Amino acid sequence: MKKEKQYINIFIIFLFILVSLLMIIPLVRNGRINAYSDWTFHSARVQQIYLNLQRGNLLTFIATDVSQHTGVGTFLFYPYLFLYPWAIFKLVVSPVTAFYLWYASITLLTLIISYYSMMRFSKENYVQSLIFAFVYMLVPYRLYLGQVVLGEFIAATFLPLVFLGLYEILWGDLKKWYLLSIGMSLLVYSHILSVYLSCQVIALIFAGYLILSKISIKRIKVLLYSAILTIFLSLPVVVLFITDFIGKGIATTFTGIAIEPEFNSVIVDSFRNWNGFNIGLILMVTFIIGGVIVRKNKQLKYIYVLGVLLTIAATSVVPWYMFSNTILGKVQLTNRYFSFGDLFLAVIASYGLSRLFDKKLDIVRKSILMFLISIGSVFIFYASSTWVLQETHTYNKELYLLLQPKKKNGVPKIPDRVQLDNNNYNYQFEYRSLTGSSDYYPIKAYDNQSKVDSILNQETYINGKRRKLIGRYNTNTIKYRISLKSKSRVDLPVIKYNHTEVYVNNNLIKNSRISDRGTIDLTLDKGMNNINIKYQPNFSFYTCVIISAIIWLLLFIYIVKVW
Structure with missing residues (x-):
């Protein structure tokens, strides 16, 4: 038996x-793949995990390469453990095959x-x-x-x-x-x-x-x-x-x-x-x-x-x-x-x-x-x-996602329904997600669409004047280099969370300000300023990871014994 x-x-x-x-x-x-609704929101999260794994980093806290480089905490407050297999599959097979x-x-x-x-x-x-x-x-x-x-x-x-x-x-x-x-x-x-x-x-x-x-x-x-x-x-x-x-x-x-x-x-x-x-x-x-x-x-x-x-x-x-x-x-x-x-x-x-x-x-x-x-x-x-x-069987010209052209009026939302293949898969990350683009923004920005748009469009404000800066993006880290002719107040399009750390010329800025749109707000000196923004959870997070892992292990041992 x-x-x-x-x-x-x-x-x-x-x-x-x-x-x-x-x-x-x-x-x-x-x-x-026919993508619509929440699909592009989650595929962007997978893309960030995938890029971080390529860099040899296991944990992801904020979006730096995706979601318009805003440092939004879609990983802090939306669990992502079960997206790891998708990201790992992407390391070895094509994006479409990885999803399936x-x-x-x-x-x-x-x-x-x-x-x-x-x-x-x-x-x-x-x-x-x-x-x-x-x-x-x-x-x-x-x-x-x-x-x-x-x-x-x-x-x-x-x-x-x-x-x-x-x-x-x-x-x-x-x-x-x-x-x-x-x-x-x-x-x-x-x-x-x-x-x-x-x-x-x-x-x-x-x-x-x-x-x-x-x-x-x-x-x-x-x-x-x-x-x-x-x-x-x-x-x-x-x-x-x-x-x-x-x-x-x-x-x-x-x-x-x-x-x-x-x-x-x-x-x-x-x-x-x-x-x-x-x-x-x-x-x-x-x-x-x-x-x-x-x-x-x-x-x-x-x-x-x-x-x-x-x-x-x-x-x-x-x-x-x-x-x-x-x-x-x-x-x-x-x-x-x-x-x-x-x-x-x-x-x-x-x-x-x-x-x-x-x-x-x-x-x-x-x-x-x-x-x-x-x-x-x-x-x-x-x-x-x-x-x-039927929809994935043949190429559909009307749904096939094209590379998003650079526009002065900002980053457009991805169309309601798009067709992706291995050739245009990465184009989706140049658009705003159909849903969730501003989830986990500070309330002061979330309730004001113009502020949300300014962040998503990567608008920096120097002494109140709008300027476009290109950052450098790494795991949980965003860097800027800003040359100033005089001491200035700079509002960067990066979301500020409780454990977001800001360094200027390698010096930690304690109690850095939050702008009225919920982003990094700094007073910078004249000359070249190297800004390093990163999310760094405190020791309590890692302590909890260890405690939880030990309890999972003990529970597994107990289950094996009683079985």
Whole structure:
């Protein structure tokens, strides 16, 4: 029995690798990427990591070569750990292939985590676990995220682990309480807003638990321990928010509800099963008849209700306008609840579909069945992504990104949708990103578009007069050489954070000023001034990195021992 279990798990991992590669082969062969929405924002971050790795530097804190050389902290406050594989792939293969290899890697990780999570929940039902992994991975909304909203796309990978951990704490094996901490920590390293959303859903589940079940003080204590462990596992991210963000007048993305998918459109688009703001054919059928599927299973009834409620919450059925200026307004895009609704409905779908197969299949027939399900999932992916494959199949003159000409009126935003290949891939970094260009700017600039434009256009002000200077850019460092005829006040287009250090002629300027647009403001002497601006976190950051690494290591050793 043990050998059979090992064989099946190895065979399933092989199938996951095969599917992940088969999904990207047509896209790699096309050699093109259709980029829009958040894609260029994240590709710029990858480009900065890639350049820094080329220089032999592992950690990136601010954008110096990209994002118009403004030193913006898109790495300080937006986690980037899971972008490293993409940057590493770029070191060895072409940019387009690197992205698709990264996409396949995230897909593979999603399949493995989903499979493991359902194996725990279903008490080692291989067929149900395999089906769950593929259904969850193939949800149209998740496929949509993989084309445009890459932070949320990464976060979706770890949601099954988060809610498996919560299940173990509230109803399952308390010895597995650390799974919630691991899942939540991985979310922290992926997408902070997904952490916020997950906490909302966890609070909803916990409230239901208190109402419908007997309160176990021990389980509540363990839930608290899990929250504490999550903080320690995530210390490097947490400490930067404490030292450089909280109370420092830094803006984030907007607050308010910007998108509410129409419920009728969600239904129609789900039956079409194309990538976008919908739950897909399988989950829409589950949404409609799931109550019948789980009528005899109390636990699955709760999961089904959660899936239905969270799917509805993603749409305009909820009067979201009433919450736009509340803490719920931080959701920004209500479609983000689809990821959670998809997860719970996928549990019900996998349960229903797995009941169609004979439980007593021998290992050979079971292997054949799993292989057929895997190959079928590839064709479902192709069908769902038809328009993506079509758009990348041929050169499109209207979408193909051209080199941005130098303009006196500043740096233009990249078009809404562009086609990239290995020849024009780097052109995108000459434009402003479609979204996120001014995220993590000081509020004094963020709320004033003319100030934002002046920074992005790299405008320096010397005694109030506008001037264009070209800097030299390195890892977390920007340098300028300025020759002055007299003592002058100089406002440089580089964002000033709490731990941004400024040196003039090798002398550290203590308590350097911040201009009214949130940038470096200096008084310089007559003559040549060599200015070196760099972000240098204090010892607390590196201390937290060491502490967190030790805790991760100890946790890994513990898991290996108990397994």
